[in-house]
Amino acid sequence: MTVTNSEMTVTNGVQGTLRKGAPTLPKVSGREPLLFTPGPLTTSATVKQAMLADYGSRDKMFAGAVTDVRQGLLRAGGVSKEKGYECVIVQGAGTMGVEAMIGTAVPRTGGKVLILVNGAYGTRQATMCRYLGIPCEVLEWPDSDPVAVKDTLQKLRTDATFTHVSMVHHETTAGVLNPLKEMALSLKAEFPKVSLLVDSMSGFGAYDLQMEWGIDFAVSSANKCIEGVPGFCFALVNREALKKSEGNARSLCLDLFDQWSNMEKTGQFRFTPPTHAILAFQQALKEFEEEGSVQGRFARYQSNYEAMKRGMEKMGFTFYVQNDSRSCLISTFNMPEHPNFIFQKFYDSLAARGFVIYPGKLAKGASFRFGTIGRIFPRDCELLCAAVQVTCEEMGVPLPLSKDAAKEALKRKEPEAAAVNGSKRSKVTPRMSLENIDLIVCDMAGTTVMEGGIVYKTLQKYAKRRPNCFRP
Numbered sequence: 379m380t381v382t383n384s385e386m387t388v389t390n391g392v393q394g395t396l397r398k399g400a401p402t403l404p405k406v407s408g409r410e411p412l413l414f415t416p417g418p419l420t421t422s423a424t425v426k427q428a429m430l431a432d433y434g435s436r437d438k439m440f441a442g443a444v445t446d447v448r449q450g451l452l453r454a455g456g457v458s459k460e461k462g463y464e465c466v467i468v469q470g471a472g473t474m475g476v477e478a479m480i481g482t483a484v485p486r487t488g489g490k491v492l493i494l495v496n497g498a499y500g501t502r503q504a505t506m507c508r509y510l511g512i513p514c515e516v517l518e519w520p521d522s523d524p525v526a527v528k529d530t531l532q533k534l535r536t537d538a539t540f541t542h543v544s545m546v547h548h549e550t551t552a553g554v555l556n557p558l559k560e561m562a563l564s565l566k567a568e569f570p571k572v573s574l575l576v577d578s579m580s581g582f583g584a585y586d587l588q589m590e591w592g593i594d595f596a597v598s599s600a601n602k603c604i605e606g607v608p609g610f611c612f613a614l615v616n617r618e619a620l621k622k623s624e625g626n627a628r629s630l631c632l633d634l635f636d637q638w639s640n641m642e643k644t645g646q647f648r649f650t651p652p653t654h655a656i657l658a659f660q661q662a663l664k665e666f667e668e669e670g671s672v673q674g675r676f677a678r679y680q681s682n683y684e685a686m687k688r689g690m691e692k693m694g695f696t697f698y699v700q701n702d703s704r705s706c707l708i709s710t711f712n713m714p715e716h717p718n719f720i721f722q723k724f725y726d727s728l729a730a731r732g733f734v735i736y737p738g739k740l741a742k743g744a745s746f747r748f749g750t751i752g753r754i755f756p757r758d759c760e761l762l763c764a765a766v767q768v769t770c771e772e773m774g775v776p777l778p779l780s781k782d783a784a785k786e787a788l789k790r791k792e793p794e795a796a797a798v799n800g801s802k803r804s805k806v807t808p809r810m811s812l813e814n815i816d817l818i819v820c821d822m823a824g825t826t827v828m829e830g831g832i833v834y835k836t837l838q839k840y841a842k843r844r845p846n847c848f849r850p
């Protein structure tokens with residue numbers, strides 16, 4: 379990027395005086411930003427390069443890549459076609475895979491799903507059931523805790539009408555690992571007729587998932603821990619369960635049975651395939667296996683997390699999820715209480731340095747998240763922490779963070795500054811702060827449509843008295 383210099387002195391980190399009108403140096407070194415997010419994620423150069431070819435959907439090379447990908451994914455789930463399992467690729471985002479799984483697996487009559495919820499992605503499954511007209515019940519835990527096997531079994535003992543249990547393997551909302559293996563084995567032992575559906579979007583490839591534990595359907599996405607690019611998701615399926623699902627689907631596009639049987643008969647996708655994303659994924663799977671598959675990938679992500687944890691804890695940042703339940707994939711940090719810590723400034727400053735982070739998604743309490751997945755390494759996590767340190771210095775937030783320093787600063791600061799982060803801990807009531815606000819800008823990145831609607835309605839309610847400061 380070239381920026382034209384309109385001032386006489388431009389530094390960009392380099393001391394010196396440039397001639398007026400001369401091009402200035404780009405603001406970053408030219409390397410791409412690193413994504414410390416839950417996805418899309420940073421991918422390797424070789425994965426990106428694999429996309430530099432245009433194949434027709436009927437090309438033999440492309441068909442070979444599809445076969446490779448389907449077999450590789452079954453291997454990653456510990457199974458194969460010979461063992462009675464299938465891999466079905468579905469175009470689109472991960473949510474479409476989850477909707478395809480639920481909409482295909484549950485019969486049109488007599489089906490009822492017990493949905494285990496400890497975050498936004500479990501809640502989204504309940505929303506899907508509502509849209510699809512599928513009877514369901516939710517068993518819920520706080521978003522900082524894993525779902526519990528004991529409570530689930532107890533629920534099934536008291537209500538024999540459930541045909542399916544649906545759960546999230548790694549709840550990305552706060553970064554909580556759920557006990558998938560124990561759940562699957564327990565269900566298989568006590569309720570063999572109840573079918574287990576798993577959303578393993580952000581877990582698959584990093585945390586072990588073996589279909590033979592007793593999982594009938596599991597879905598994940600190309601752009602999570604296998605480190606491909608976005609464009610499709612996939613389901614690993616027990617073939618018997620898939621065959622039984624014929625005619626269940628409530629949607630043509632999201633019919634896993636039809637997608638599979640058509641691919642088996644013709645070797646083709648029913649609709650335009652994500653050709654480039656499949657080629658990238660073929661390369662990503664190769665790199666995944668070269669790294670040591672789940673074990674190797676987990677080891678790198680764990681090292682990433684440890685490096686990031688060391689740096690963040692040294693600066694006084696605190697985790698939202700307790701150590702035992704916390705995954706090494708996504709970390710949620712409590713928003714610092716210091717009034718100078720403004721999330722948008724923090725985000726922008728890190729982004730300008732080439733580090734993209736993510737807002738929090740908790741039901742209550744302000745937070746932000748760092749993902750330590752994708753093609754990043756411990757050294758990148760150390761650089762992120764160094765950037766956090768510089769950013770805090772720039773914002774006037776003393777490190778290490780301390781509650782006393784934050785309290786002192788809060789006493790000194792104008793009250794409206796404390797309201798900017800929307801922190802529950804803020805002493806400023808909306809009533810007081812509204813008097814001083816000229817414009818409300820709301821960053822809704824990472825929120826669902828439903829959450830967006832709630833925030834919108836809340837803002838409208840508060841802004842009735844100040845209509846000019848609220849612009850949808």
Ligand SMILES: Cc1ncc(COP(=O)(O)O)c(C=O)c1O
Pocket residue numbers: 416417471472473474476499546548549550551577578579580599
């Ligand atoms: C556990 C889980 N389920 C579902 C999804 C939805 O995936 P997508 O955003 O690709 O639709 C995500 C996304 O991060 C996720 O983490």
